[in-house]
Amino acid sequence: MPKRVDHGERRGEIAEALVRVAGRRGLHAVGMRDVAAEAGVSLRLVQYYFETKEKLLLFGLEYLAERFGERVAARVRAAGPSPGPRATVEALLMAALPVDEESRTFHLLYTSYAVLSVHDRTLAAQPFIRNPDAAEEVVSELLRRAHESDRLASGLDPRLEAAGLLAMSAGLGTSILVGQRTPESAAEVLTHHLDRIFGARDGDTCAHDTSAHDA
Amino acid sequence: MPKRVDHGERRGEIAEALVRVAGRRGLHAVGMRDVAAEAGVSLRLVQYYFETKEKLLLFGLEYLAERFGERVAARVRAAGPSPGPRATVEALLMAALPVDEESRTFHLLYTSYAVLSVHDRTLAAQPFIRNPDAAEEVVSELLRRAHESDRLASGLDPRLEAAGLLAMSAGLGTSILVGQRTPESAAEVLTHHLDRIFGARDGDTCAHDTSAHDA
DNA sequence: GATTTCGTGGTACGAACGTACCATGATGAT
């Protein structure tokens, strides 16, 4: 046999090219030729490693979700050794906010895929719809743990609060994306809401400044 | 002069056709010919009333926002005569959730436009980006009024709470849209959050049942 | 050394899309 190329690696490079060009020009404006040019390969090669555009897009979504999952996990780990529930949740949600180019791209493409999935059965069946469910499970569990150690505000349903928290975070992310809100004001809204969910009394590794508190 | 047709009315009909077909097949899959067929006119007529596709899409967005604004306003009015702040806010947010076909379409298309606006300067300059700002102003003002009449939970910043509330509502809407959450569970999350913002003690014209309260 | 198979390139084809062009009733002003 000839050259023996690692298909997985090559597919990853092409998928990354897809994500880059889609983040730059929008997913709707991305064609096979654009991806090929961005990856520095010929159109034929993109066809070779992904038979069809649909499969390329599907793999791109996988790739995107995986990369972003790693990012969030890294940010949570960076929150310090054995952080409290509050710090963990805060790191999780803050890492998901579109503040830099990478997270902006993720938010944009994820939303694009979500919109497409409404009328595309193949996309709708993709696990990216289970990803938020997993996140909700994690946050819910963290809140439950905080509740048991009595670090939660009184009478809160961890499951409902987790759902609300994630929805708010996603909504704030979209607001940032379209330029309606600055990352700072979004973070402020989120922090205040966390203050109310948790007692807002414990330090808990978290450090948000009380200065500069206006609109 | 000949026939004299009301351009505004005709443009409205075509825009409605655009919204219908876009809601059915997705905004990305809509072409001039589809809109023409849906409106029951020739392709040439769509060109005649909207010179270009871009202008058609722009007008479609206007049309969409206007229609939905009216819908929300109607729902708020239907909340009863001189409703309290809680009932008003609740009616507002609940009316925005994608529970029926009309609101589903609105959410879907609004999100589609938002995604497009990230890389389209003309769309980004459109007033639909100011619409959420207006909503935030309204909710913020309602919360402020509730705060002054002491019907708000202690120590809440109306502006921040309004922002968080709308972001959560939007996020929940997206969750419903992609099928991750049922309208009922989303409403439950929203209601609980409202319970915590308001004292959860006043009847305030609102009636949410305390039965059937599980997942 | 011959051959089979993998990786790669170039290119062509058919479809769809937005837009432009040309034509033609119908109607109100002159």
Place this chain on the structure above:
DNA sequence: ATCATCATGGTACGTTCGTACCACGAAATC
């Protein structure tokens, strides 16, 4: 009655896109 003008239809053009087809070099197996 004539004519300019509005509304409308049909259609053709150029482009772009996804996909299919054909060709060739290189390397590992026999």
